[in-house]
Amino acid sequence: VVMEDCYAKAYCTKFGDTVQCNYECIAYHQMNTIFELSGLPKRYRYELPLRPDSVDLPKYRELREWIDVHRVEVDGRPKYVHNVVDKVNKGLGLFLWSDTKGNGKTSWAAKILQAYFRAVGVLNNMRTRGLFINVPEFLEDMRRNMDTPSAEHKRLVDLITEVDLVVFDDIGTESPTKWVREQLYIIINKRYSEGKACIFTSNISLASLGHEEILGDRIASRITGFCDMVEFKGTDRREGEKERRKN
Ligand SMILES: Nc1ncnc2c1ncn2[C@@H]1O[C@H](COP(=O)(O)OP(=O)(O)O)[C@@H](O)[C@H]1O
Numbered sequence: 001v002v003m004e005d006c007y008a009k010a011y012c013t014k015f016g017d018t019v020q021c022n023y024e025c026i027a028y029h030q031m032n033t034i035f036e037l038s039g040l041p042k043r044y045r046y047e048l049p050l051r052p053d054s055v056d057l058p059k060y061r062e063l064r065e066w067i068d069v070h071r072v073e074v075d076g077r078p079k080y081v082h083n084v085v086d087k088v089n090k091g092l093g094l095f096l097w098s099d100t101k102g103n104g105k106t107s108w109a110a111k112i113l114q115a116y117f118r119a120v121g122v123l124n125n126m127r128t129r130g131l132f133i134n135v136p137e138f139l140e141d142m143r144r145n146m147d148t149p150s151a152e153h154k155r156l157v158d159l160i161t162e163v164d165l166v167v168f169d170d171i172g173t174e175s176p177t178k179w180v181r182e183q184l185y186i187i188i189n190k191r192y193s194e195g196k197a198c199i200f201t202s203n204i205s206l207a208s209l210g211h212e213e214i215l216g217d218r219i220a221s222r223i224t225g226f227c228d229m230v231e232f233k234g235t236d237r238r239e240g241e242k243e244r245r246k247n
């Protein structure tokens with residue numbers, strides 16, 4: 001049976017081929033495993049054509065820079081250079097924010113994470129190279145594990161500090177307790193000190209996030225230290241998605 005949809009639909013030369021494209025495809029299952037391990041939600045695993053509102057055009061250009069792939073010749077042989085690898089290796093980061101929801105912040109963060117997985121190869125060197133963390137859920141997980149942390153929680157915290165790239169989605173939506181804030185600071189500070197890349201998405205500006213009752217200026221100043229600020233000004237596009245799914 002030929003696959004109806006695939007993560008690699010946009011670029012796989014076998015996609016739709018009656019002989020080569022089917023549910024036994026090893027590359028597909030490898031990608032699936034990588035996505036599962038990364039925690040990337042299912043709806044963000046597929047290539048989405050994102051069309052910017054005109055106010056956001058320059059920002060899209062800046063973000064495309066992150067996922068750009070170009071061909072160079074090395075000793076007469078073609079080689080593909082993935083910008084995302086270079087940026088991740090340099091420990092650069094992004095703070096994608098907007099007052100409006102549904103204008104593509106999480107979609108962009110997911111796009112960059114996908115581009116990174118693709119660039120480091122299907123096998124990811126057999127280790128988790130990137131994580132997608134839903135911050136409100138993670139803070140809740142920390143609260144639950146405050147007294148006697150489960151093995152699973154400890155493993156997650158270790159991974160968050162170790163992997164090459166972490167997406168912290170929806171940071172700043174609540175005001176956590178002092179203890180939880182401190183734990184989050186330790187994690188972000190560790191990544192910052194080790195020069196590891198982070199991408200944040202938020203519904204508030206970094207200045208608001210720095211208020212004591214939200215996350216505090218220590219976290220905000222770490223983020224300023226290694227992230228470029230990108231403010232999205234486009235309108236909410238979620239409705240459009242619902243229509244597309246119905247049709
Ligand atoms: N620029 C865009 N072009 C097309 N669809 C978009 C765009 N931005 C957002 N969407 C749609 O809206 C949905 C929500 O986007 P998301 O990235 O989750 O928003 P948020 O900015 O709140 O994180 C996406 O699944 C996508 O289908």
Ligand SMILES: [Mg+2]
Binds near residue numbers: 106169
């Ligand atoms: Mg979002």
